[in-house]
Amino acid sequence: MLVGLFLILLCCSDCLVLVSSLNDEGFVLLTLKQSISLDPDGAFSYWDSSNETPCSWNGVGCLNDIVVSVTIPKRNLYGFLPSSLGALSGLRHLNLRNNRLFGSLPFQLFSAQALQSLVLYGNSFSGFVPNGIGKLKYLQTLDLSQNLFNGSLPASIIQCSRLKTIDVSHNNFTGSLPHGFGTSFSYLEKLDLSFNTFDGSLPSDLGNLSSLQGTFDLSHNLFSGSIPSSLGNLPEKVYIDLSHNNLSGPIPQNGALMNRGPTAFIGNPGLCGSPLKSKCSSGTLSASSPSLLPFLPDDHSPGISGVYAEKTRGLSKSAVIAIVLGDVVGICLIGLLFSYCYSRACYPRTKDKMGHNSDKGKGRNECLCFRKDESESVSQNVEQYDLVPLDAQVGFDLDELLKASAFVIGKSGIGIVYKVVLEDGVTLAVRRLGEGGSQRFKEFQTEVEAIAKLRHSNLVTLRAYYWSVDEKLLIYEFIPNGNLATAIHGKPGTVSFTPLSWSARLKIMEGIAKGIVYLHEFSPKKYVHGDLKPNNILLTQNMEAKISDFGLARLANIAGGTPTLQSSRMASEKPLDPKQPKTVTSEIICSSSSNTGTCYQAPESLKVLKPSQKWDVYSYGMILLEMITGRFPLIQVSSSSEMDLVHWIQLCIEEQKPLSEVIDPHLIQDADKEEEFISILKIAMSCVHGSPERRPTMRHVSDAIERLSSSSSSSRN
Incomplete structure (x- = not known):
């Protein structure tokens, strides 16, 4: 018996040694494991108390054996958050998103003052956010979205001056924003307060959030009053959404608030002015417009009340009878009108x-x-549709898309284009279309699915789309290296850039040609692009050309957008430059007064509404000329006259100017490629012929470019 007792004591002492070997931070984390009553995916299965430190545990990150991160997302954990986590003095990142955690945030959690990111979205946390959040001086990311939090945002949050992301959307927060909210966050890049019940007026200091890069979303709340004009000071590339509140008055037309689509303001019955259809009445115009204010009577003018009294002094008996009879006759006429309409139409x-x-x-x-x-x-x-994948490799959903970081990378008459980075690092390009046309969903669906079937190495892939009454999104693969216009001319506002080599230009020319041939001959509907230009030729890291925006004008029209229609082009009324060749047979549609995009359109587009494949051939020829000359499609030949690129080339040919004065100066170093330069010029000039019938097909053009490219490659080798 004594031997057995000794063995038991020996085992227990070993157990005590094993347990006591775990450091203090390990014991703190074990309280988190104990607070989780359901762990179906086994997230804590390797949290072993026999370890000396928790640094090898799943989801735990350490630096110099000190716990700096706890990241356990999407594991269906059911339980609550223990207050002991605040004892982790070195904790910088806590990410428990998309679980089933409940209860309130323990105020002791904010004793972990080294916290830089607190990500708890997609759970069932409730209650108030403790005022102690102000202790987190290093906090940069606060994401409490998609929970059940209530009450107002604590006033102390403005002490977290290093915040870059505040996302408390889809909760039950109430009250107004803390005083000084707009002036306290000089580093803030994303603000999302949507789908709560915040109220009160919008603080005018919100316009001080000059570091915003992605989202400024205050939609679906109870904010009231007017929109401060100071919001126009926000960066223009920021996605602004003030929809579905109780805002009223005219929409300021300045800075970042200009050129916004109506989706940013809908759902505010009291708002008026552009871009909404409701016009502002004189009573709602800003008092800052003195020219619209009524003149007040001076000392020599009769008082307003006096004039009104004179006009409304007692009516005679006959006048009263006449008014009553007039009302009766009017009511009878209205009744007869309704009766007639009903009998004829019902x-x-x-x-x-x-x-x-x-x-x-x-x-x-x-x-x-x-x-x-x-x-x-x-x-x-057709109120709401979920994200519709068009690609078998689409591994994200609408929630992940809306949660992603978004940056504006382009604006046009057919919506805004965003670069969207998902949490797993996948990058997408998302184009927002118009907000109307909800009754045309089936038509939109048919068209977008047809476009998605177009798969070619030189076409941008449409991966998914989203449709609702208020929002239409097209989700494309992201092409990282910018567009051809920037590659040829550099980015506006920058002095220097790396010019394209001749071999890179040939590769791009060949890729564009192959993409257009696919659209013309191998796509099910024999597509015509209709709007080909350098801005919608995107480039990969390997300088492969990717054609974008095909079929976009029709989709925008169905979705209620306002694309620039081909039929709306107008010829320039300026007289031709006297130096232009007399042999020109085409009309000039490219001038400084016209849209730059029209410079790539075939002359016949002025007369014919329906695009043809020969339109694309002309546009391709213009792109070739731009690539080989390095010049814009519109050339300033003197201080008072201008000439389009086609006529300038023809003039150079007539005057027999040396090739060195025609080609891009950056290509002078490739003087041994003179024959190739001339070949491309010949192909380009045949493409921009004034007569569509005399232009080659894209198949012939592509074959010629491919032979030239192969010959050039073999000569280099």
């Missing part, structure tokens, strides 16, 4: 033997005057 409609509508017989009553508009009933059925 009747049973049937089909006669020939299949035509008949006014007689039994059938479904259909009141044309008062029936509910068909588009309205359809739009009610």
Whole structure:
């Protein structure tokens, strides 16, 4: 018995040694494991108390054996957050997103004053956010979105002056924003307060958030009052959303608030002015416009009340009778009008033997005057659609897309384009289209799915789309190296750039040609691009050309956008430069007064509404000329005259100017490629011929470029 007791004591002493070998931070983390009642994915299965430190545990990161991060996302954990985590003095990152955690945030958590990121979105936390959050002087990321938090934001949050991201969307927060909210966060890049019940007026100091890069979303709250004009001071590339509040008054037209689509302001019945359809009445105009204020009477003018009294002094008995009789007659006329409309338009409609509508017989009553508009009933059925993947490799959902960091990379008449970086590092390009056209979902769906089937190495891939009444999104693969316009001319505002080599230009020319040939000959609908230009030729890291925006104008039209239509182009009314060759047979559609994009459009587009493949051939020829000359499509030949690139080349040929004066100066170093330069010029000039019938097909052009590229490659080798 004594031997057995000794063995038991020996085992227990070994156990005590093993347990006591775990350091203090390990014991703190074990309280987190104990607070989790359900761990279906085994996130804590390797959290072993026999270790000396928790640094080897799943989800735990250490620096010099000190716990600096606890990251356990998407593991279906069910439980609460223990207050003991605040004892981790070196903790910098706590990420427990997309679990099933509940309860309140323990105020002791904010004793971990080294915290730099607190990410708890996608759980069921509730209650108030403790005022102790102000202790987190190093906090940069605060994401409490998609929980059940309530109460107002603590005033102490403005002490977290290093915050770069504040996302508390989809909660039950109430009250107004803390005083000084806009002036306290000089580093803030993203602010998302959407889908709460914040109220009060928008602080004017929000315009001081000059470091914003991605999102400024205050939508779906109860903010009231006018929109401060100071919001125009926000960076122009920021995605601003003030929709679905109780805001009122005119929308300021300055800075970042200009050129915004209506989706940024819809759902505020009191708002008026551009870009909304509701115009501002004189009573809602800003008092800062003195020219619109009524003149006040001076000392020599009769008082307003006196004038009104004179006009409303007692009415005679006959006048009162006349007014009453007039009202009765008016009511009778209105009644007769409604009765006539009903009798003419609300009747049973049937089909006669020939299949035509008949006014007689039994059938479904259909009141044309008062029936509910068909588009309205359809739009009610098409209220919301989820993200629709068009690619088998799409591994993200709408929630992840909306959570991602977004940066504006382009604006046009067909919406804004964002660079979107998902949490797992996947980068996408997202284009926002118009907010109207909800009754045309089926048409949009058919068109977008047809475009998604176009797969070629020189076409940008459409990966998914999203449709709702208020939002239409097209999600593309992201092409990282900018567009061809920037590669040729450099980025606006920068002095120096790395010019394209001749071999890179040939590679790009060949890629564009192959992409257009695919659209013209191998796509199911024999697509015509119709708007080919350097801005929508994107470049990969390996300088492969990727054509974008094909089919975009039609999609924007269906979605309710306002794309620039081909038929809206106008020829320049300026007289031709006297130096231009007399043999020119085409009309000039490119001038300083026209849209730059029209410089790439074929002359016949002024007269013919429907694009043809020969339009794309002309546009491709213009791109070749721009690439080989390094010049813009519109050339300033003197202080008072300008000439488009096609006519300038023709003039150079007539005047027999040396090739060195025609090609891009950056290509002078490739003087041994003179024959190739001339070959490309010949191909380009055949593409921009004034007569569409005399232009080659893209198949012939592509074959010629491919032969030239192969010959050039073999000569280099």
